Amino acid sequence: MVISLEEIYANIKDVILLDEEFSFDKEKYHMQDIIDLQPIHFCGKIEKDSNEEIVLRGKLSGTMTILDSISLEEVNYQFSSEIEENLEDFLEKNKNTIDILEILWQNIVLEVPLRYTEVTDYSKYSGDGWKLMSEEELKYKNNPFRALLENEKEE
Secondary structure (H helix, E strand, O other): OEEEOHHHHOOOOOEEEEEEEEOOOHHHHOOOOOOEEOOEEEEEEEEEOOOOOEEEEEEEEEEEEEEOOOOOOEEEEEEEEEEEEEHHHOOOOOOOEEEOHHHHHHHHHHOOOOOOOOOOOHHHOEEOOEEOOOHHHHHHOOOOOHHHHHHHHHO
């Protein structure tokens, strides 16, 4: 998404409004924990701030498919984030255009959760001598690690 900044530099416009939907190629995100990435929506603006620097502000939202941390099944994870980036760091010298896709991509990568689960029934996740417990079970049931948990809270 290449955007010309000539009108802002020439003070013809104060703001460039953006309301776009875009997609990334699978090659872009196949090395991340993202399995699939549906079209992303960005609504925002490019403007000069009080320091006369060019700034990108807006809201980025979309849905990515990732693996559930417990079941390892594919799940859809909706994300939304506010962006405020100084474009001066991304501008090439003597260029009056900028491709903001790389900036948006960096913000999407930040939204990938380290752990995410939609599992609510932990009973089917057990084995010989072990079982997966919810936080509530860990706190309130006969837990052999209760003393450790209470010591951790005291510290």
